[in-house]
Amino acid sequence: GAGVSQSPSNKVTEKGKDVELRCDPISGHTALYWYRQSLGQGLEFLIYFQGNSAPDKSGLPSDRFSAERTGGSVSTLTIQRTQQEDSAVYLCASSLVPGGNEQFFGPGTRLTVL
Amino acid sequence: QKEVEQNSGPLSVPEGAIASLNCTYSDRGSQSFFWYRQYSGKSPELIMFIYSNGDKEDGRFTAQLNKASQYVSLLIRDSQPSDSATYLCAADNTDKLIFGTGTRLQVFP
Numbered sequence: 708g709a710g711v712s713q714s715p716s717n718k719v720t721e722k723g724k725d726v727e728l729r730c731d732p733i734s735g736h737t738a739l740y741w742y743r744q745s746l747g748q749g750l751e752f753l754i755y756f757q758g759n760s761a762p763d764k765s766g767l768p769s770d771r772f773s774a775e776r777t778g779g780s781v782s783t784l785t786i787q788r789t790q791q792e793d794s795a796v797y798l799c800a801s802s803l804v805p806g807g808n809e810q811f812f813g814p815g816t817r818l819t820v821l
Numbered sequence: 822q823k824e825v826e827q828n829s830g831p832l833s834v835p836e837g838a839i840a841s842l843n844c845t846y847s848d849r850g851s852q853s854f855f856w857y858r859q860y861s862g863k864s865p866e867l868i869m870f871i872y873s874n875g876d877k878e879d880g881r882f883t884a885q886l887n888k889a890s891q892y893v894s895l896l897i898r899d900s901q902p903s904d905s906a907t908y909l910c911a912a913d914n915t916d917k918l919i920f921g922t923g924t925r926l927q928v929f930p
Contacts, residue, residue: 812865
């Protein structure tokens with residue numbers, strides 16, 4: 708079956724614009740995670756969903772970041788009023804259930820804020 | 822702050838040698854540990870996971886876990902140039918994984 712997909716693969720935007728990043732998890736996976744990875748850095752946890760609920764939003768860097776998940780499937784990460792420091796690769800992962808289980812990663816969206 | 826620590830490297834080993842990658846974690850409540858491999862410009866892919874103290878072998882890879890010392894390691898035997906990548910260690914924390922910053926491995930011919 709298909710893996711995790713993300714779109715767009717690359718996004719270049721101007722400072723102050725809003726962007727939406729999309730993640731389509733593996734079918735049947737109830738847990739969905741968003742991470743951010745800056746150049747040469749590790750994975751920074753942003754938020755995770757169990758179904759359509761987000762029990763842990765602790766990693767969202769500011770109130771400019773928000774995410775939603777609908778139908779227990781597709782998730783959208785929205786960054787409002789983008790700043791240059793938001794430039795990074797945004798990775799989405801899904802797992803069958805939350806917790807200590809294997810997470811399968813999508814290819815990521817490379818965001819560049821000019 | 823729950824943390825997973827790794828030496829950033831690079832760790833350079835000759836082809837055919839054993840590469841040893843190490844990781845420590847701070848949360849004694851963590852039960853599951855994962856090693857992911859990330860090639861440059863690509864997303865992470867799972868190499869191995871381990872839940873129990875001791876060793877777990879899968880082909881050329883062996884994961885080792887010592888919960889008393891809060892230490893996880895990954896051994897790669899007969900290292901190949903294709904093993905050159907960044908290796909990320911992760912520990913579970915409630916319903917998510919906490920990742921280390923990764924160790925860059927370079928295997929030279």
